[in-house]
Every structure is written in structure tokens, then in C-alpha cells.
Amino acid sequence: xxxxxxxxxxxxxxxxxxxxxxxxxxxxxxxxxxxxxxxxxxxxxxxxxxxxxxxxxxxxxxxxxxxxxxxxxxxxxxxxxxxxxxxxxxxxxxxxxxxxxxxxxx
Numbered sequence: 001x002x003x004x005x006x007x008x009x010x011x012x013x014x015x016x017x018x019x020x021x022x023x024x025x026x027x028x029x030x031x032x033x034x035x036x037x038x039x040x041x042x043x044x045x046x047x048x049x050x051x052x053x054x055x056x057x058x059x060x061x062x063x064x065x066x067x068x069x070x071x072x073x074x075x076x077x078x079x080x081x082x083x084x085x086x087x088x089x090x091x092x093x094x095x096x097x098x099x100x101x102x103x104x105x106x
Contacts, residue, residue, distance in 0.1 A: 011056065011060060015056070018049060018053070018056075021049075022049050026045065029045060
């Protein structure tokens, strides 16, 4: 559970850092570029930020898919264990009934 909390905290820190960097990039672009290049620099910085967002979203999606696979594996193992237990119990019951119905040859 702690790992998920740290992952969430890391994701939040990444989003905050991305927003801060976006503001710094825009400010630098406005300050140091000529008027005709400002729009190009801002567009490129927005593209970089968009790719960073997509990468973060893909990472979170993959973590979720991995966690779901683990949950599915556990559910499958529990269901298989229960089925095996019920089969074994029914076999034991049949063996006990068979043994009790046999006449004692003592």
C-alpha cells in the first residue's frame, strides 16, 4: 500500500514539476526570442509538454494494467484452490462411505 502512495506522490510531483517547467519555458521563450520566433518556441514547448503528459498517462495506465493482472492471477489461484479442495473433500467423503459400508473381516 505504501508503494501505491509513493507512486501517487511521485505522479503528483511530476505533474507539479511539469507545470512549473512549462511556466519557466514560456517566460524564457517570451524574454529571449524575437517576436517572429516566439510563437514557434511556445508551440514547441507545448508539444514537449504534451508528450510528457502522454508519457505520464501511459505509465500510470501500464501500472494499473499490471496491478489488474496480479489481482486476476490471485483470483484465479484462489478459485483453483477452492475447486481442488472441494474435489479432494468429495473424494475423501466417497472413500469414507465406501470404507464404512464394507463389512469388517475381523
